[in-house]
Amino acid sequence: MQAIQPLEKWLDKSPLKAEIEPSLFESMELGGHTWSIPLATNNAALFYRPSLFQAAGIKELPQNWEQLKQAARQLTRDTNGDGRSDRQGILLSLGKGEWTVFTWLPFMFSAGGELLAQTPQTPVPQIDNPGALAALELWRDLLTEGSAILSAPERGYELDNFIAGKVAMQITGPWTLTQLEQSGIDYAAMPVPALKRHAAVVGGENLFLMKTTPERETAALEFLEYAIGEEFQTAWALGTGYLPINLKSRQSQTYQAFVEKTPVLRVFLEQMKSARSRPIISGYSRLSENLGRAIEATLLGRSPQDALKEAQKRLALTLDLDTAAEGK
Numbered sequence: 001m002q003a004i005q006p007l008e009k010w011l012d013k014s015p016l017k018a019e020i021e022p023s024l025f026e027s028m029e030l031g032g033h034t035w036s037i038p039l040a041t042n043n044a045a046l047f048y049r050p051s052l053f054q055a056a057g058i059k060e061l062p063q064n065w066e067q068l069k070q071a072a073r074q075l076t077r078d079t080n081g082d083g084r085s086d087r088q089g090i091l092l093s094l095g096k097g098e099w100t101v102f103t104w105l106p107f108m109f110s111a112g113g114e115l116l117a118q119t120p121q122t123p124v125p126q127i128d129n130p131g132a133l134a135a136l137e138l139w140r141d142l143l144t145e146g147s148a149i150l151s152a153p154e155r156g157y158e159l160d161n162f163i164a165g166k167v168a169m170q171i172t173g174p175w176t177l178t179q180l181e182q183s184g185i186d187y188a189a190m191p192v193p194a195l196k197r198h199a200a201v202v203g204g205e206n207l208f209l210m211k212t213t214p215e216r217e218t219a220a221l222e223f224l225e226y227a228i229g230e231e232f233q234t235a236w237a238l239g240t241g242y243l244p245i246n247l248k249s250r251q252s253q254t255y256q257a258f259v260e261k262t263p264v265l266r267v268f269l270e271q272m273k274s275a276r277s278r279p280i281i282s283g284y285s286r287l288s289e290n291l292g293r294a295i296e297a298t299l300l301g302r303s304p305q306d307a308l309k310e311a312q313k314r315l316a317l318t319l320d321l322d323t324a325a326e327g328k
Contacts, residue, residue: 005209008034010221016228019246026277027202037228040242041204042173043275044103045189045267047180052087052168061190065107065138068193072147075168089147090169092139093156094299096292100156102201103171104295105278106192107135109199115279115287125279125287125319127294128312134195136295136304143299150299159183173203174268177241189267200271201278204242243268283319290315 011017011034024038048061056075062068072089079086093100108115113131116123142148149167151158162170163183171192180187192200207227209220226232233246234255243265244250250269259265278284294311298304 003211004035005211005217006033006035007037007209007224011037014225016225016246019230019248020228021243021245021247021272023202023272023275024204024245024277027204027206027280030280036206036208037224038245039205039207039227040236040240041202041245041272042175042242043200043203043268043271044106044171044173044192045200045271046090046169046192047162047172047176047187047189048169049162049165049186050188051186052165056168062193064193065195069138069141069145069147072142072169073145076147085146087165088149088167090142090149091156091161091167091171092142092148092150092299093171094150094152094296095154095156096289096296097154098288098292099154100295101288101292102203102278103156104135104139105201105276106199107138107195108132109201109276110192110197111135111195112197115291116281123279123281125281125283125315126312127287127291127315128308132291132294132308133304136298136307138195139295140298140304162187174241174243174265177262177264187264189264191267191271198271198274200275202272202275204245241265243272286318287315290318 020038021041024041027038028034028036052075056077058071058074062071075087075089076085077087078084093103108131111131111134113129113135115125115127117126117129139148143150149161157172159170159172159176159179161167163180163185191198207224209217209224211217228246230246230248230252233244233249234252236242237244237249237255238258244255249255259269279287281287290311293314294307297307297310
């Protein structure tokens with residue numbers, strides 16, 4: 001619609017460019033232009049209940065997928081003696097929405113999967129890839145082994161079961177820290193266990209410059225400069241639990257004191273080193289929807305292979321991928 005202005009000329013002249021978290025540039029760029037700047041960022045990690053780990057005899061946090069499955073099995077308990085498990089090791093998000101995709105993608109990236117296949121002309125969305133299959137098989141195994149429970153449909157962000165001690169691990173982010181602190185429970189966080197590599201997915205919000213009058217655009221650029229600066233980013237991070245996008249803010253005495261009081265943030269800050277942006281493509285919403293449907297179908301009993309093949313077929317029809325791959 002030609003409604004937004006590219007920002008690379010302005011940003012290249014600004015000393016603030018060097019202060020932006022490097023992993024966020026992937027979310028700002030498309031077609032050789034910079035179209036946005038980050039306002040806030042985060043990623044998802046694995047929150048856990050240390051007291052439940054101690055009770056289950058788990059002394060070391062899981063580093064890889066096999067250790068994650070073993071920990072989930074150990075944490076699954078029949079606490080009231082009725083012959084049925086009433087505490088599961090981990091909660092998995094059920095649904096086909098973006099939240100489910102967001103919490104699942106770190107596993108796919110960790111398994112070496114990529115959502116875009118390279119072609120001579122342009123990258124093409126590729127849901128059906130070996131990394132996606134491995135990640136779906138992991139979630140299926142956790143569920144079929146009885147060491148995972150599913151969230152209510154499209155409500156995998158709710159923490160009720162985690163706070164109540166009905167699950168010992170849950171994938172979520174630093175925006176939940178206020179709720180967890182107010183709940184009075186014990187909690188900590190660990191990086192998402194890895195298969196081939198450590199991986200996380202960038203979350204957060206970006207700001208755009210709309211085309212308008214020269215005066216308004218000048219004022220908007222002044223606001224953008226303030227929004228990515230150290231002062232605002234520090235205040236925003238302290239007030240929201242989000243991570244500063246500004247590196248000077250992260251290194252500031254004020255923010256470091258905040259991290260000392262909230263050490264769980266170190267997990268999310270460390271994961272930014274391996275964080276990835278979701279693909280910046282015009283068809284991402286359709287890619288995400290079909291990927292979400294494959295995740296949902298797998299969790300409801302479909303074979304991962306069939307779920308991925310069907311999702312890729314739907315996506316190809318929706319985006320006309322054969323034509324795209326031929327460069328037509």
